[in-house]
Amino acid sequence: MSNYDAVTSEITEIRSTYIRDRFAFVPGTQLTRIIKELGATDDDLKKLASVSDGLKSDPTLPFRKTRTGRFGFDPRSMRVRRLEFQPFMLSMEDDFVRHDSGQVRIFDEIQNDLQLNTALQALFVFKFLVVEGVTVTHRPKLDYDSDQWICTLLNVRTITDGDLIGEPALEGVHSDGVDHTMTTYLGSENMTDDSAVTFLHDMREVNGTRWHDTNADLLRAKAQHRDFLDTCLIVDHESKHSVSTLYAADKSKPATRDLLAFLTRKPVAEGHHSHAFDSLKPHRELPMTVGLRLLDSAPST
Numbered sequence: 001m002s003n004y005d006a007v008t009s010e011i012t013e014i015r016s017t018y019i020r021d022r023f024a025f026v027p028g029t030q031l032t033r034i035i036k037e038l039g040a041t042d043d044d045l046k047k048l049a050s051v052s053d054g055l056k057s058d059p060t061l062p063f064r065k066t067r068t069g070r071f072g073f074d075p076r077s078m079r080v081r082r083l084e085f086q087p088f089m090l091s092m093e094d095d096f097v098r099h100d101s102g103q104v105r106i107f108d109e110i111q112n113d114l115q116l117n118t119a120l121q122a123l124f125v126f127k128f129l130v131v132e133g134v135t136v137t138h139r140p141k142l143d144y145d146s147d148q149w150i151c152t153l154l155n156v157r158t159i160t161d162g163d164l165i166g167e168p169a170l171e172g173v174h175s176d177g178v179d180h181t182m183t184t185y186l187g188s189e190n191m192t193d194d195s196a197v198t199f200l201h202d203m204r205e206v207n208g209t210r211w212h213d214t215n216a217d218l219l220r221a222k223a224q225h226r227d228f229l230d231t232c233l234i235v236d237h238e239s240k241h242s243v244s245t246l247y248a249a250d251k252s253k254p255a256t257r258d259l260l261a262f263l264t265r266k267p268v269a270e271g272h273h274s275h276a277f278d279s280l281k282p283h284r285e286l287p288m289t290v291g292l293r294l295l296d297s298a299p300s301t
């Protein structure tokens with residue numbers, strides 16, 4: 001069996017788990033092997049680990065630094081490409097209850113250091129291989145007749161420093177307002193072993209509940225990103241999630257945690273709060289295009 005065939009069967013396995021459990025955790029060592037076969041170079045894997053050093057600010061959260069970018073997955077041309085800048089909004093209708101719910105947020109834009117990194121590009125290809133064709137519970141006001149996907153990529157650094165407490169998900173129990181969420185861990189400094197655990201909750205869990213106040217009977221799964229490229233995939237409208245606090249091991253120094261979140265959904269339909277922010281036009285100043293692939297024999301959904 002060639003390396004590529006071996007990796008294809010690993011992805012098929014991950015996809016089957018995702019279809020069965022509506023959730024999958026991929027260890028970073030396995031994902032590193034997979035994305036190297038999908039085009040990630042050793043040099044770019046190294047650069048990806050420190051790309052978050054270039055983050056500057058966040059429009060609403062003092063303990064976070066964030067950049068975002070929109071990417072379109074087009075199964076017709078089998079390409080992913082950078083889409084033009086649009087503001088970002090998550091509302092209570094998305095199961096997102098926070099002080100800035102429904103607020104139009106303008107993030108710094110993801111630059112070429114991240115979008116032209118071959119490891120990042122291979123992560124797009126990997127995500128598409130896992131989720132394309134998977135049947136999910138439909139969200140209201142998304143266009144499921146469209147074959148297009150819109151993926152908002154967030155590069156986030158959460159920081160705990162003295163009185164500033166880093167909450168990877170200040171909103172408590174929530175969903176991301178999309179169809180398929182993928183989170184990929186890039187690294188951390190001075191973080192305790194019990195920090196930033198991700199909990200998956202049944203849809204009956206109450207939005208906004210803090211992670212430590214949730215109902216144990218409604219807990220579906222628990223995972224922790226510890227190693228470079230540890231990755232969670234979640235069918236976003238079939239469970240809710242929360243993330244525990246980022247604690248500093250040495251309290252005299254800052255703690256940081258770096259993550260990529262790939263939030264992927266169908267384009268919105270008329271009447272959706274993001275209808276004005278859902279362009280499929282390419283980004284003129286920061287163009288990027290990468291070829292997608294399909295598994296030869298994807299399991300049926």
Ligand SMILES: [Fe+2]
Binds near residue numbers: 241
């Ligand atoms: Fe989330």
